[in-house]
Amino acid sequence: MKHDKQPNRLLEGGRIDRDRPLTFSFNGQSYTGFAGDTLASALLANGVDIVNRSFKYSRPRGIVAAGAEEPNAVVQLGSSEAAQVPNVRATQQALYDGLSARSTNGWPNVQRDLMGTIGKLSGGFMPPGFYYKTFMAPASMWMTYEKYIRKSAGLGRSPTESDPDIYDHLHQHCDVLVIGAGPAGLAAALSAARGGARVILCDEQETMGGSLLDSREMLDGQPAAQWADSALDELASLDNVTLLPRTTANGYHDHNFVTLHERRTEHLADVAPLANGRRQVRSRLHRVRAGQVVLATGAHERPLVYAGNDVPGNLLAGAVSTYIRRYGVAPGNKLVLSTSNDHAYRAALDWSEAGREVVAIVDARANPDGELVTQAQALGIRVITGSAVVEAKGANRVTGARVAKIDIDGFKVVGKAEELTCDTIASSGGYSPVIHLASHTGARPTWRDDILGFVPGKVTGMTATGGANGVYALAEVIADGSQVGAQAASASGHQTAPIDLPSVAAIREGAAVALYQVPHEKTTLRAPKQFVDLQNDVTAAGIEVATREGFESIEHVKRYTAMGFGTDQGKLGNINGMAIAARCLKRSIPEVGTTVFRPNYTPVTFGAIVGRHCRELFDPERYTSLHEWHIKHGAEFEDVGQWKRPWYFPQTVNGKPETMHEAVARECRAVREKVGILDATTLGKIDIQGKDAREFLGRVYTNKWEKLAVGRVRYGLMCKDDGMLMDDGTTSCLGENHFLMTTTTGGAAGVMEWLELWHQTEWPELEVYFTSVTDHWATMTVTGPEARNLLAEITDIDLDRDTFKFMDWREGKVAGVPARVFRISFTGELAYEINVQANYAMPVWEALFEHGDKYGLTPYGTETMHVLRAEKGMIIVGQDTDGSVTPEDLGMHWAIGYDKPFSWIGKRALTRPDTRRENRKQLVGLRPKDPKVVLQEGAQIVFDPDQAIPMAMMGHVTSSYYSPILDSGFALAVVKGGHKRMGDTVYLPMADGQTHAAEIVGPIFYDPKGARQNV
Amino acid sequence: MQRYSGFGLVKHALSHHENWQRQWRNPTPKKEYDVIIVGGGGHGLATAYYLAKEHGITNVAVIEKGWLGGGNTARNTTIVRSNYLWDESAALYEHAMKLWEGLSQDINYNVMFSQRGVLNLGHTLQDMRDIQRRVNANRLNGIDGEVLDARGVQELVPIMDCSKRARYPVMGASWQPRAGVARHDAVAWGYARGADGHGVDLLQQTEVTGFKIVDGRVVGVHTNRGDIGAKTVGCVTAGNSSVLANMAGFNLPLESHPLQALVSEPLKPILDTVVMSNHVHGYISQSDKGDLVIGAGIDGYNGYGQRGSYPTVEHTLQAIVEMFPIFSRVRMNRQWGGIVDTCPDACPILSKTPVKGLYFNCGWGTGGFKATPGSGHAFAWSLAKGQMHPLAAPFSIDRFHSGALIDEHGAAGVAH
Secondary structure, X not given: OOOOOOXXXXXXXXXXXXXXXXXXXXXXXXXXXXXXXXXXXXXXXXXXXXXXXXXXXXXXXXXXXXXXXXXXXXXXXXXXXXXXXEEEEHHHOEOXXXXXXXXXXXXXXXXXXXXXXXXXXXXXXXXXXXXXXXXXXXXXXXXXXXXXXXXHOOOEOOOOOOOOOEEXXXXXXXXXXXXXXXXXXXXXXXXXXXXXXOEEEEOOOXXXXXXXXXXXXXXXOEEHHHHHHHHHHHHHHOOXXXXXXXXXXXXXXXXXXXXXXXXXXXXXXXXXXXXXXXXXXXXXXXXXXXXXXXXXXXXXXXXXXXXXXXXXXXXXHHHHXXXXXXXXXXXXXXXXXXXXXXXXXXXXXXXXXXXXXXXXXXXXXXXXXXXXXXXXXXXXXXXXXXXXXXXXXXXXXXXXXXXXXXXXXXXXXXXXXXXXXXXXXXXXXXXXXXXXHHHHXXXXXXXXXXXXXXXXXXXXXXXXXXXXXXXXXHHHHHHHHHHHHHHHHHHOOOXXXXXXXXXXXXXXXXXXXXXXXXXXXXXXXOOOOEEEXXXXXXXXXXXXXXXXXXXXXXXXXXXXXXXXXXXXXXOOXXXXXXXXXXXXXXXXXXXXXXXXXXXXXXXXXHHHHHOOOOHHHOOOOEOOOOHHHHHHOOOEEEEEOOEEEEEEOOOEEOXXXXXXXXXXXXXXXXXXXXXXXXXXXXXXXXXXXOOOHHHHHHHHEOOOOOOOOOOEEEEEEEEOOOOOEEEEEEEEEEEOOEEEEEEOOOOHHHHHHHHHHHHHHOOOOOOOEEEEOOOOEEEEEEEOOOXXXXXXXXXXXXXXXXXXXXXXXXXXXXXXXXXXXXXXXXXXXXXXXXXXXXHHHHHHHHHHHHHHHHHOOEEOOHHHHHHHHHHOOOOOOOOOOOOOOOOOXXXXXXXXOOXXXXXXXXXXXXXXXXXXXXXXXXXXXXXXOOOOOOOOOOOEEEOOOOOOOOOOOOEEEEEEEEEOOOOEEEEEEEEEOHHHOOOOEEEEEOOOOOEXXXXXXXXXXXXXXXXXXXX | OOOOOHHHHHHHXXXXXXXXXXXXXXXXXXXXXXXXXXXXXXXXXXXXHHHHHHHOOOOEXXXXXXXXXXXXXXXXXXXXXXXXXXXXXXXXXXXHHHHHOOHHHHHOOOOOOEOOOEEEEEOOHHHHHHHHHHHXXXXXXXXXXXXXXXXXXXXXXXXXXXXXXXXXXXXXXXXXXXXXXXXXXXXXXXXXXXXXXXXXXXXXXXXXXXXXXXXXXXXXXXXXXXXXXXXXXXXXXHHHHHHHHHHHOOOOOOEEEEEEEEEEOOEOOOOOOEEEEOOOOEXXXXXXXXXXXXXXEEOOOOOOOOOOOHHHHHHHHHHHHHHOHHHHHOEEEEEEEEEXXXXXXXXXXXXXXXXXXXXXXXXXXXXXXXXXXXHHHHHHHHHHHOOOOOOOHXXXXXXXXXXXXXXXXXXXXXXX
């Protein structure tokens, strides 16, 4: 009964398409499987026993399970470098033609692994936490030890090329989210949908149906899978139902927010195939907000923990059934089943029906008497009672099972063991409801002695049903699902419409017995290794050692042994581990408790979580309406907040592009000597209206606003409540109750939030409204001695120096476009800031250039802006300040209204002892003793250059440039007590060993009287 | 106390590991101790250890409501560095760094302190000014560090996207070679074992429900296991500090926020240093087990849930994939949250309080792990002497009255 090239493939049965053979490779060798296979079923069909090497001891490992709980069959997928996917579980990977997979560990290969020999020899020296107890001497060697530890750890490898695939996010809302499309989930979805609720049904597997797909049971006289098919047909026909196969609910967050990861192409190829010439979306993340959540996630079978239980050929009983019934694969020839319950007898019956030999069923119970037991005995299968497999024999594959009578309560082997020859051992220690998702919400699970498992804790708006709630008999599962679905519909305002229950031939099952770790003739510490967590090589002995060492909390046990830390997150081993810890600590399992399960249920591709928010969409790029012009004119750009601002405009001089230094020198001279133009659109602009607008300004700015007349502009400072400067800018009075505030480019959003925060939480009685208008207006700064002459050519505004004074603003037309023109200056030169509606900016800008040629109009960028303002001692918030600078530190006493009638933000803080301190760091100018030196921004200042390290640092350079007008370097700095240290020499010891000297001077280097901006 | 060594491992292997001693006892609370430490996390256990070892004060109880090292010690991303901007913080974190450098040997417990270096990336001109400033300050404070340009960064981390194509191209970084990561759980356990070895009682599953205060002086605590007396009580309870302060009758300027972290599945070695970016906003390292350990900023709201919101996870991974496009196909295994106690100036509080004999060590926000040895060392000194250690003095609670804040926001951002 063997298939040609697939020795373990049954000639019939399974939900595979035998007409569609698929070729795939594993560790470089070519194999054939069928459409409908998983990689795991195909490997088993081909008789591949060893799929990996274990993490710590390098032991050979085979496939254990058939689903998400698989700990061993973790492979590297990908036929090209960019398509690599590390750590794919073979049991969850659909086979496709050309699939290429490799084991993640094993050298030189998984079959003959050198580390395995070392693991065998040194395994005894690696108890849990051994690395905490050694590698300490000599101390200098740790980095070397660590290199080798790192090399031997890890599973798969990261790709080293960028991901060719794309990922989507979807936002979904539904009345009822049903997680899991097994019998409970299908029944719940059907009844909720019939009641009219909007239902999303998701299931992690390739095909919906869950346990119905490999069930022996009949529903309404038909195979269970047929009932599943008709239920799915009905669901698919309903408009209010969304079916999401291959979709795993990975995270259950507060307020019924659930994240679903839908894999759309991973069953087709390693890189998403093209459809209509476009790359398909590899996976989608559904961000679901559900009225009700129905948890129908089923249960995971627990393996028994016995010596040698990791040798390939040891499988879960349920997995054996799944491979036979769903995939037509019998993963061996001679089976021994070791069980604590009736349910697992199905594996032996399936095995027998597949024509393979069941050597024996070893039942831990003294007198099993359920129907399945009788059936097995009727088939002539030997049933050994009161016993268990105490040890699996074999190295690279099971060769036998040592079976002995056991005393469960006494935790010992009684009598002599018998060795049975076999190549497969299936085990079942009962079932654990899949409670992971409910645990994500913080709900503590509850232990139930009757089902020997934890059920989900209470979560508002969530109901668990079927196996997830400890209900296992098929008839009851469907009835429970139907009722829960109907209730969920009702809870979300829909009708209660439970389904007609199918008839099920009930199978009487006897009670299970609580068995987790199987005793061995030797003590746990001396017995051959009994594995609990296969992926992390955690053994029963390891857990016992941990508890002996005082690790009594289950969280400590987990962390000390690494139990449950793998990519399977302990789905297979955790309950067994808790039971073993409980035994060692002489406590009950509920007293020991569970660890907290965290998202994700199964691992999720980073890319899927990132969605489209990467590359050019990582953070939006903001451009001004003049951006195209800047590009055309060769601007280099600087990132300021999200904005792209022209940094400088290098020109080609004598066939060579200017350096930044040359360009900036040219731009600076143009502004000081003729006229320059800056795109200042990015400055934040907030339109403030309301009868209390003026009052509000007085409370958020340090200076006074009650007398600012319509048509006037004022510079203002804004402090945090700790008295430290947070932003600055001008605010113009547009009308009695109408102001336009400007902010720094980077601070715009923060200031807007700040104003709303104070308005909404502290002063809601004030009638004031804020609107961000940053993008609505384009701002062009025309500045330099020729600014008035240039602007006069294209505006109808009277620019007379006495009627349109410094710090005035006027409305009119510029180049025929309605404009607000502000006479403010950030260069110290005569300056006009022209604001026009952003869409009209380009013609205005171009008109300025048309007329500006004869005046030498020169575009300049942020670097020149920085130099010009620094020459004038004007600060940039965030560069010359850092959240620890008060207005007084900046010498701006004039901008503080201590006598304002209503307190303002920061006022109280400015009267604290530390803010009154004499030797605070204060803003000064620095003139380098060597004028050729441009001090480093961020250089630290000391008074005594000869002191030893640590040096007493007295301040630092905040801004520093070469000034083409002064033909020297100059800097702004903050220095302790600087305002009273004019003329002192300070020193700047640099990393290259040089120490620069500089003189403390006033911060204004050019035109100290401010004559030039008032012309 | 059993001494750990490679030789010892071999010896124990021969006796099937049957003779390992408990790493700490499970004692019954005494009626009275000289000092009570509330909070059995890394900082609290370190405090107890140094009290016993350096000051000979061994009649000490550490009272922990859950399990040792179960709070932020178990939840952080294990980064250790000392390249802080301000003198006060730099001195404290560098004190910790020096203790880290001999810690495994001192406590005879391998905390796997891996000095693989930390990069703090700069993506804007202002980032680079701040980096220059901080590295200059570090140098003059005797702390290692240098400023790298984009090419230097690329050489250290070839797999990072340092190209101009990035949304915020890497312009450079600060590089502290002595910085790195450590095994967080081992720090708690190693200090616990060390403290226990000196006779300190570690009382787990013991919750402080109130303070006994007589005439403005603390004389003990109420717990779910009865009253326990002590004239000196140090509270080291991170996210629950404001709750405890409330029990003692005063307020602390703290906000407790969720801080999340996540790990990928284990991978073969791919990233050999720690990379942090405040601007793109994420940080990443690879654990010895192979997981990429990833974090970013706090969730904006207050909470004690030890869980955060999903958008924070999304933003964090966006930042990581922006910096490392090759990680897009790597998969996220697990996320979790801790409760961080943040101060207005992003610096901790090590301080006396309005209640005599009651001290608080809290407010470490997102950056407490790296300070563990230094914090415990300085706090133990303060409890032993009845006055704050010179390194701890600037972090007094009085600074929120005087205004003498130590604002690390500017240089450190939210991500420590």
